[in-house]
Ligand SMILES: [Zn+2]
Protein backbone atom coordinates (compact mmCIF):
# COMPACT_ATOMS: atom_id res chain seq x y z
CA UNK A 1 0.00 0.00 0.00
CA UNK A 2 2.75 2.34 1.01
CA UNK A 3 4.56 1.53 -2.20
CA UNK A 4 1.51 2.39 -4.29
CA UNK A 5 1.07 5.66 -2.45
CA UNK A 6 4.67 6.59 -3.04
CA UNK A 7 4.57 5.71 -6.71
CA UNK A 8 1.33 7.70 -7.11
CA UNK A 9 3.12 10.57 -5.50
CA UNK A 10 5.95 10.32 -7.96
CA UNK A 11 3.69 10.58 -11.00
CA UNK A 12 4.34 13.76 -12.98
CA UNK A 13 2.62 16.71 -11.29
CA UNK A 14 -0.44 15.28 -12.94
CA UNK A 15 -3.91 16.15 -11.96
CA UNK A 16 -6.18 13.57 -13.58
CA UNK A 17 -6.84 14.43 -17.22
CA UNK A 18 -4.19 17.12 -17.32
CA UNK A 19 -1.04 17.01 -19.36
CA UNK A 20 2.40 17.06 -17.79
CA UNK A 21 3.36 19.72 -20.33
CA UNK A 22 1.99 22.59 -18.23
CA UNK A 23 5.35 23.36 -16.72
CA UNK A 24 7.30 23.66 -20.01
CA UNK A 25 4.39 25.69 -21.43
CA UNK A 26 4.63 28.12 -18.50
CA UNK A 27 8.35 28.51 -19.02
CA UNK A 28 8.09 29.11 -22.75
CA UNK A 29 5.11 31.47 -22.34
CA UNK A 30 6.95 33.66 -19.83
CA UNK A 31 9.98 33.74 -22.10
CA UNK A 32 7.98 35.21 -25.00
CA UNK A 33 5.73 37.59 -23.03
CA UNK A 34 7.59 40.69 -24.21
CA UNK A 35 7.44 39.49 -27.80
CA UNK A 36 3.67 38.94 -27.61
CA UNK A 37 3.19 42.46 -26.27
CA UNK A 38 5.39 43.89 -29.04
CA UNK A 39 3.39 42.03 -31.70
CA UNK A 40 0.19 43.35 -30.24
CA UNK A 41 1.45 46.94 -30.23
CA UNK A 42 2.47 46.62 -33.85
CA UNK A 43 -0.97 45.29 -34.84
CA UNK A 44 -2.54 48.04 -32.74
CA UNK A 45 -0.61 50.70 -34.59
CA UNK A 46 -1.57 49.32 -38.01
CA UNK A 47 -5.15 48.07 -37.65
CA UNK A 48 -7.10 46.83 -40.66
CA UNK A 49 -10.84 46.53 -41.28
CA UNK A 50 -12.58 43.21 -41.94
CA UNK A 51 -11.46 41.36 -45.07
CA UNK A 52 -8.68 43.93 -45.49
CA UNK A 53 -6.29 42.39 -42.95
CA UNK A 54 -3.53 42.05 -45.56
CA UNK A 55 -0.59 43.26 -43.48
CA UNK A 56 -1.74 41.38 -40.37
CA UNK A 57 -2.29 38.17 -42.34
CA UNK A 58 1.16 38.39 -43.93
CA UNK A 59 2.88 38.77 -40.55
CA UNK A 60 0.88 35.83 -39.19
CA UNK A 61 1.58 33.59 -42.22
CA UNK A 62 5.32 34.38 -42.14
CA UNK A 63 5.43 33.60 -38.43
CA UNK A 64 3.64 30.26 -38.76
CA UNK A 65 5.81 29.28 -41.72
CA UNK A 66 8.97 30.15 -39.80
CA UNK A 67 7.73 27.79 -37.07
CA UNK A 68 7.63 24.99 -39.64
CA UNK A 69 3.88 24.85 -40.19
CA UNK A 70 1.93 24.06 -43.28
CA UNK A 71 0.20 27.39 -44.02
CA UNK A 72 -2.82 28.25 -46.16
CA UNK A 73 -3.46 31.91 -46.93
CA UNK A 74 -6.48 33.77 -48.32
CA UNK A 75 -8.91 31.51 -46.52
CA UNK A 76 -12.27 33.32 -46.42
CA UNK A 77 -10.62 36.31 -48.18
CA UNK A 78 -7.77 37.23 -45.80
CA UNK A 79 -7.74 34.38 -43.28
CA UNK A 80 -4.67 32.30 -42.47
CA UNK A 81 -4.68 28.67 -41.35
CA UNK A 82 -1.56 26.91 -40.08
CA UNK A 83 -1.31 23.27 -39.12
CA UNK A 84 1.21 22.03 -36.60
CA UNK A 85 1.68 18.26 -36.83
CA UNK A 86 2.45 16.79 -33.44
CA UNK A 87 5.00 14.02 -32.95
CA UNK A 88 2.32 11.48 -32.09
CA UNK A 89 -1.13 10.77 -33.48
CA UNK A 90 -4.19 12.19 -31.79
CA UNK A 91 -6.99 14.68 -32.24
CA UNK A 92 -6.86 17.87 -34.31
CA UNK A 93 -7.40 20.79 -31.95
CA UNK A 94 -8.21 24.17 -33.48
CA UNK A 95 -7.44 27.53 -31.88
CA UNK A 96 -8.97 30.68 -33.27
CA UNK A 97 -8.03 34.38 -33.23
CA UNK A 98 -9.95 37.09 -35.08
CA UNK A 99 -7.87 39.77 -36.79
CA UNK A 100 -10.13 42.68 -37.79
CA UNK A 101 -10.34 46.21 -36.42
CA UNK A 102 -13.23 48.69 -36.40
CA UNK A 103 -14.10 52.02 -38.05
CA UNK A 104 -13.37 53.96 -34.85
CA UNK A 105 -10.96 56.91 -34.50
CA UNK A 106 -8.66 56.24 -31.56
CA UNK A 107 -8.60 58.90 -28.83
CA UNK A 108 -5.89 57.29 -26.71
CA UNK A 109 -2.51 58.85 -26.17
CA UNK A 110 -0.53 55.61 -26.51
CA UNK A 111 2.89 55.62 -28.15
CA UNK A 112 1.52 52.88 -30.42
CA UNK A 113 -1.88 54.42 -31.10
CA UNK A 114 -3.47 53.69 -34.46
CA UNK A 115 -1.98 55.38 -37.48
CA UNK A 116 -4.45 53.96 -40.01
CA UNK A 117 -7.49 55.39 -41.72
CA UNK A 118 -9.74 53.71 -44.25
CA UNK A 119 -13.02 53.97 -46.10
CA UNK A 120 -16.00 52.28 -44.52
CA UNK A 121 -19.22 52.10 -46.53
CA UNK A 122 -18.03 55.07 -48.56
CA UNK A 123 -17.04 57.18 -45.54
CA UNK A 124 -13.50 58.17 -44.51
CA UNK A 125 -12.83 56.94 -40.99
CA UNK A 126 -10.12 56.23 -38.47
CA UNK A 127 -9.43 52.54 -37.90
CA UNK A 128 -8.81 51.15 -34.44
CA UNK A 129 -8.43 47.82 -32.70
CA UNK A 130 -11.29 48.94 -30.46
CA UNK A 131 -12.37 45.37 -29.70
CA UNK A 132 -8.93 44.03 -28.81
CA UNK A 133 -8.52 41.59 -31.69
CA UNK A 134 -4.90 42.78 -31.94
CA UNK A 135 -4.31 40.99 -28.64
CA UNK A 136 -6.00 37.81 -29.91
CA UNK A 137 -3.65 37.65 -32.91
CA UNK A 138 -0.56 38.30 -30.80
CA UNK A 139 -1.57 35.76 -28.13
CA UNK A 140 -2.25 33.05 -30.72
CA UNK A 141 1.08 33.76 -32.43
CA UNK A 142 2.59 33.23 -28.98
CA UNK A 143 0.73 29.94 -28.52
CA UNK A 144 1.96 28.83 -31.95
CA UNK A 145 5.52 29.51 -30.90
CA UNK A 146 5.14 27.74 -27.55
CA UNK A 147 3.54 24.62 -29.02
CA UNK A 148 5.82 24.48 -32.06
CA UNK A 149 8.68 24.33 -29.57
CA UNK A 150 7.31 21.09 -28.13
CA UNK A 151 5.72 19.56 -31.18
CA UNK A 152 7.44 16.18 -30.77
CA UNK A 153 5.62 15.77 -27.48
CA UNK A 154 2.18 16.71 -28.83
CA UNK A 155 -0.23 13.83 -29.10
CA UNK A 156 -2.22 15.22 -31.99
CA UNK A 157 -2.21 18.23 -34.31
CA UNK A 158 -3.07 21.87 -33.84
CA UNK A 159 -4.86 24.04 -36.38
CA UNK A 160 -4.23 27.75 -35.93
CA UNK A 161 -7.19 29.64 -37.34
CA UNK A 162 -6.57 33.36 -37.90
CA UNK A 163 -9.96 34.65 -38.91
CA UNK A 164 -10.89 37.84 -40.76
CA UNK A 165 -14.01 39.99 -40.41
CA UNK A 166 -15.41 38.90 -37.05
CA UNK A 167 -17.23 42.21 -36.78
CA UNK A 168 -19.01 41.36 -40.03
CA UNK A 169 -19.12 42.94 -43.46
CA UNK A 170 -22.24 45.00 -44.04
CA UNK A 171 -22.07 46.45 -47.50
CA UNK A 172 -25.02 47.10 -49.78
CA UNK A 173 -26.11 43.64 -50.91
CA UNK A 174 -23.35 41.84 -48.98
CA UNK A 175 -23.63 40.65 -45.40
CA UNK A 176 -20.92 38.20 -44.39
CA UNK A 177 -18.93 37.09 -41.37
CA UNK A 178 -15.44 35.66 -41.34
CA UNK A 179 -16.18 32.57 -39.23
CA UNK A 180 -19.17 31.61 -41.36
CA UNK A 181 -17.13 31.85 -44.52
CA UNK A 182 -14.23 29.88 -43.01
CA UNK A 183 -16.66 27.11 -42.09
CA UNK A 184 -18.07 27.16 -45.62
CA UNK A 185 -14.53 26.79 -46.96
CA UNK A 186 -14.07 23.62 -44.89
CA UNK A 187 -11.79 24.89 -42.10
CA UNK A 188 -13.62 22.77 -39.50
CA UNK A 189 -13.85 19.54 -41.50
CA UNK A 190 -11.00 17.62 -39.83
CA UNK A 191 -11.16 19.41 -36.46
CA UNK A 192 -12.19 17.61 -33.25
CA UNK A 193 -12.63 20.63 -30.99
CA UNK A 194 -12.03 24.38 -31.15
CA UNK A 195 -11.04 26.93 -28.53
CA UNK A 196 -11.13 30.71 -28.60
CA UNK A 197 -10.79 33.68 -26.32
CA UNK A 198 -11.82 37.31 -26.25
CA UNK A 199 -9.92 39.91 -24.30
CA UNK A 200 -12.42 41.64 -22.01
CA UNK A 201 -11.94 45.20 -20.82
CA UNK A 202 -14.38 44.77 -17.94
CA UNK A 203 -12.51 41.85 -16.31
CA UNK A 204 -9.23 42.36 -14.43
CA UNK A 205 -6.04 41.16 -16.08
CA UNK A 206 -5.05 37.81 -14.56
CA UNK A 207 -8.64 36.57 -14.46
CA UNK A 208 -10.64 34.47 -16.89
CA UNK A 209 -14.42 34.54 -17.39
CA UNK A 210 -16.46 31.67 -18.81
CA UNK A 211 -19.98 30.34 -18.88
CA UNK A 212 -21.35 26.87 -19.46
CA UNK A 213 -24.24 26.75 -21.95
CA UNK A 214 -25.46 29.90 -23.75
CA UNK A 215 -22.72 32.50 -23.17
CA UNK A 216 -23.13 35.22 -25.78
CA UNK A 217 -26.29 36.18 -27.63
CA UNK A 218 -27.51 35.42 -31.11
CA UNK A 219 -27.87 38.71 -32.96
CA UNK A 220 -30.50 39.35 -35.61
CA UNK A 221 -31.57 42.49 -37.42
CA UNK A 222 -35.15 43.67 -37.55
CA UNK A 223 -36.49 45.78 -40.44
CA UNK A 224 -40.13 46.86 -40.35
CA UNK A 225 -42.25 48.96 -42.68
CA UNK A 226 -45.75 49.92 -41.58
CA UNK A 227 -47.87 51.22 -44.44
CA UNK A 228 -51.07 53.21 -43.90
CA UNK A 229 -52.92 55.75 -45.98
CA UNK A 230 -51.64 59.31 -46.17
CA UNK A 231 -53.98 62.02 -44.87
CA UNK A 232 -54.16 65.67 -43.81
CA UNK A 233 -53.02 65.93 -40.21
CA UNK A 234 -56.23 67.81 -39.43
CA UNK A 235 -58.46 64.97 -40.58
CA UNK A 236 -56.87 61.69 -39.47
CA UNK A 237 -60.17 59.82 -39.95
CA UNK A 238 -59.65 60.08 -43.69
CA UNK A 239 -56.48 57.95 -43.61
CA UNK A 240 -54.72 55.16 -41.75
CA UNK A 241 -52.02 56.52 -39.45
CA UNK A 242 -48.78 54.47 -39.54
CA UNK A 243 -47.22 56.66 -36.82
CA UNK A 244 -49.78 55.75 -34.17
CA UNK A 245 -49.65 52.15 -35.39
CA UNK A 246 -45.87 52.01 -35.08
CA UNK A 247 -46.10 53.45 -31.56
CA UNK A 248 -48.53 50.66 -30.60
CA UNK A 249 -46.28 48.10 -32.26
CA UNK A 250 -43.22 49.31 -30.32
CA UNK A 251 -45.11 49.06 -27.05
CA UNK A 252 -46.48 45.67 -28.09
CA UNK A 253 -42.93 44.40 -28.55
CA UNK A 254 -42.23 45.15 -24.89
CA UNK A 255 -44.59 42.31 -23.88
CA UNK A 256 -42.33 39.71 -25.52
CA UNK A 257 -39.81 39.95 -22.72
CA UNK A 258 -42.30 40.65 -19.96
CA UNK A 259 -44.95 38.09 -20.94
CA UNK A 260 -43.64 35.48 -23.38
CA UNK A 261 -40.00 34.67 -22.69
CA UNK A 262 -39.21 32.56 -19.65
CA UNK A 263 -36.72 35.00 -18.18
CA UNK A 264 -35.67 32.52 -15.51
CA UNK A 265 -34.02 30.42 -18.24
CA UNK A 266 -32.31 32.95 -20.47
CA UNK A 267 -32.55 36.68 -21.06
CA UNK A 268 -33.43 38.22 -24.42
CA UNK A 269 -33.47 41.75 -25.83
CA UNK A 270 -35.63 43.44 -28.45
CA UNK A 271 -34.50 47.00 -29.21
CA UNK A 272 -35.89 49.39 -31.78
CA UNK A 273 -32.98 51.60 -32.73
CA UNK A 274 -34.53 53.95 -35.27
CA UNK A 275 -37.99 55.10 -36.34
CA UNK A 276 -38.42 57.09 -39.52
CA UNK A 277 -41.68 58.55 -40.78
CA UNK A 278 -43.26 61.81 -41.79
CA UNK A 279 -42.01 65.17 -42.97
CA UNK A 280 -44.34 67.91 -41.70
CA UNK A 281 -46.55 68.96 -38.76
CA UNK A 282 -49.81 68.48 -40.60
CA UNK A 283 -49.25 65.47 -42.80
CA UNK A 284 -49.94 61.93 -41.70
CA UNK A 285 -47.39 60.01 -43.77
CA UNK A 286 -48.00 56.93 -45.82
CA UNK A 287 -45.43 54.79 -44.06
CA UNK A 288 -43.12 54.44 -41.10
CA UNK A 289 -39.89 52.47 -41.14
CA UNK A 290 -38.29 51.01 -38.03
CA UNK A 291 -35.08 49.09 -37.49
CA UNK A 292 -33.85 47.22 -34.47
CA UNK A 293 -31.72 44.47 -33.00
CA UNK A 294 -32.77 41.16 -31.43
CA UNK A 295 -30.59 39.27 -28.91
CA UNK A 296 -31.50 35.74 -27.87
CA UNK A 297 -29.83 32.71 -26.30
CA UNK A 298 -30.53 29.40 -28.03
CA UNK A 299 -32.44 28.30 -31.11
CA UNK A 300 -35.76 27.65 -29.40
CA UNK A 301 -35.89 31.03 -27.72
CA UNK A 302 -34.76 32.69 -30.93
CA UNK A 303 -37.61 31.07 -32.90
CA UNK A 304 -40.13 32.08 -30.22
CA UNK A 305 -39.00 35.71 -30.10
CA UNK A 306 -38.95 35.98 -33.89
CA UNK A 307 -42.47 34.54 -34.16
CA UNK A 308 -43.85 36.92 -31.52
CA UNK A 309 -42.24 39.97 -33.14
CA UNK A 310 -43.84 39.13 -36.48
CA UNK A 311 -47.25 38.32 -34.93
CA UNK A 312 -47.38 41.41 -32.74
CA UNK A 313 -46.38 43.86 -35.44
CA UNK A 314 -48.50 42.40 -38.25
CA UNK A 315 -51.59 41.97 -36.09
CA UNK A 316 -51.39 45.41 -34.51
CA UNK A 317 -51.03 46.84 -38.01
CA UNK A 318 -53.94 44.76 -39.23
CA UNK A 319 -56.16 45.95 -36.37
CA UNK A 320 -55.44 49.53 -37.43
CA UNK A 321 -56.18 48.85 -41.07
CA UNK A 322 -52.49 49.21 -41.93
CA UNK A 323 -50.05 46.70 -43.38
CA UNK A 324 -46.77 45.62 -41.90
CA UNK A 325 -43.79 44.14 -43.61
CA UNK A 326 -41.50 42.49 -41.04
CA UNK A 327 -38.09 41.23 -42.05
CA UNK A 328 -35.73 39.49 -39.64
CA UNK A 329 -32.18 39.01 -40.88
CA UNK A 330 -30.26 36.33 -38.99
CA UNK A 331 -26.68 37.35 -38.27
CA UNK A 332 -24.75 35.31 -35.63
CA UNK A 333 -26.21 32.38 -33.72
CA UNK A 334 -25.75 32.25 -29.95
CA UNK A 335 -22.26 31.39 -28.67
CA UNK A 336 -22.96 28.27 -26.62
CA UNK A 337 -20.31 26.44 -24.61
CA UNK A 338 -21.35 22.77 -24.53
CA UNK A 339 -21.63 21.83 -20.82
CA UNK A 340 -19.68 18.58 -21.31
CA UNK A 341 -16.66 20.27 -22.93
CA UNK A 342 -16.88 23.15 -20.44
CA UNK A 343 -16.69 20.74 -17.50
CA UNK A 344 -13.84 18.87 -19.12
CA UNK A 345 -11.79 22.03 -19.75
CA UNK A 346 -12.53 23.92 -16.54
CA UNK A 347 -9.58 22.25 -14.72
CA UNK A 348 -7.27 23.64 -17.43
CA UNK A 349 -8.52 27.15 -16.67
CA UNK A 350 -8.10 26.77 -12.93
CA UNK A 351 -4.64 25.32 -13.47
CA UNK A 352 -3.70 28.30 -15.66
CA UNK A 353 -5.25 31.15 -13.67
CA UNK A 354 -5.71 29.72 -10.17
CA UNK A 355 -9.20 28.82 -8.89
CA UNK A 356 -9.88 32.30 -7.47
CA UNK A 357 -9.25 33.89 -10.84
CA UNK A 358 -11.76 31.89 -12.87
CA UNK A 359 -15.12 33.63 -12.90
CA UNK A 360 -18.44 32.01 -13.87
CA UNK A 361 -20.14 34.80 -15.82
CA UNK A 362 -23.67 35.92 -16.51
CA UNK A 363 -24.82 35.71 -20.13
CA UNK A 364 -23.47 38.48 -22.34
CA UNK A 365 -25.88 40.17 -24.76
CA UNK A 366 -23.06 40.97 -27.18
CA UNK A 367 -22.44 38.47 -29.97
CA UNK A 368 -19.46 36.59 -31.43
CA UNK A 369 -19.21 34.74 -34.70
CA UNK A 370 -17.15 32.03 -32.95
CA UNK A 371 -20.64 30.50 -32.72
CA UNK A 372 -20.38 29.38 -36.36
CA UNK A 373 -17.38 27.19 -35.45
CA UNK A 374 -19.26 25.81 -32.44
CA UNK A 375 -22.11 24.73 -34.72
CA UNK A 376 -19.67 22.44 -36.53
CA UNK A 377 -17.68 20.93 -33.67
CA UNK A 378 -17.57 21.25 -29.86
CA UNK A 379 -16.08 24.64 -29.07
CA UNK A 380 -15.22 26.46 -25.86
CA UNK A 381 -15.00 30.24 -25.71
CA UNK A 382 -13.64 32.26 -22.79
CA UNK A 383 -13.03 35.88 -21.79
CA UNK A 384 -9.51 36.92 -20.85
CA UNK A 385 -9.20 39.80 -18.40
CA UNK A 386 -7.84 42.98 -19.97
CA UNK A 387 -8.70 45.62 -17.34
CA UNK A 388 -5.99 47.03 -15.13
CA UNK A 389 -5.96 45.54 -11.64
CA UNK A 390 -8.24 47.43 -9.30
CA UNK A 391 -10.05 49.10 -12.22
CA UNK A 392 -13.77 49.78 -12.13
CA UNK A 393 -15.59 47.86 -14.89
CA UNK A 394 -18.26 50.56 -15.02
CA UNK A 395 -15.89 53.42 -15.75
CA UNK A 396 -13.29 51.51 -17.80
CA UNK A 397 -13.96 52.37 -21.47
CA UNK A 398 -15.85 49.54 -23.08
CA UNK A 399 -15.18 47.72 -26.35
CA UNK A 400 -15.92 49.59 -29.62
CA UNK A 401 -15.21 53.01 -28.08
CA UNK A 402 -12.38 55.44 -29.03
CA UNK A 403 -10.98 55.30 -25.48
CA UNK A 404 -10.79 51.48 -25.32
CA UNK A 405 -7.57 50.28 -23.68
CA UNK A 406 -6.19 46.91 -22.67
CA UNK A 407 -3.90 45.96 -19.81
CA UNK A 408 -1.32 43.73 -21.45
CA UNK A 409 -0.21 41.95 -18.28
CA UNK A 410 -2.90 39.29 -18.81
CA UNK A 411 -1.65 38.20 -22.25
CA UNK A 412 0.71 35.57 -20.90
CA UNK A 413 -2.21 33.94 -19.09
CA UNK A 414 -4.01 33.84 -22.46
CA UNK A 415 -1.03 32.07 -24.03
CA UNK A 416 -0.88 29.56 -21.19
CA UNK A 417 -4.64 28.88 -21.09
CA UNK A 418 -4.90 28.29 -24.85
CA UNK A 419 -1.82 26.03 -24.77
CA UNK A 420 -3.25 24.09 -21.80
CA UNK A 421 -6.48 23.57 -23.74
CA UNK A 422 -4.53 21.87 -26.52
CA UNK A 423 -2.39 19.55 -24.41
CA UNK A 424 -5.14 18.73 -21.91
CA UNK A 425 -7.63 17.96 -24.66
CA UNK A 426 -5.07 15.65 -26.25
CA UNK A 427 -4.42 14.03 -22.89
CA UNK A 428 -8.15 13.49 -22.38
CA UNK A 429 -8.57 11.87 -25.80
CA UNK A 430 -5.74 9.38 -25.33
ZN1 LIG B 1 -16.28 43.71 -31.30
Ligand SMILES: [Zn+2]
Nearest residue numbers: 131133166198
Ligand atom coordinates in the same frame (compact mmCIF):
# COMPACT_ATOMS: atom_id res chain seq x y z
ZN1 LIG C 1 -14.45 41.29 -30.66
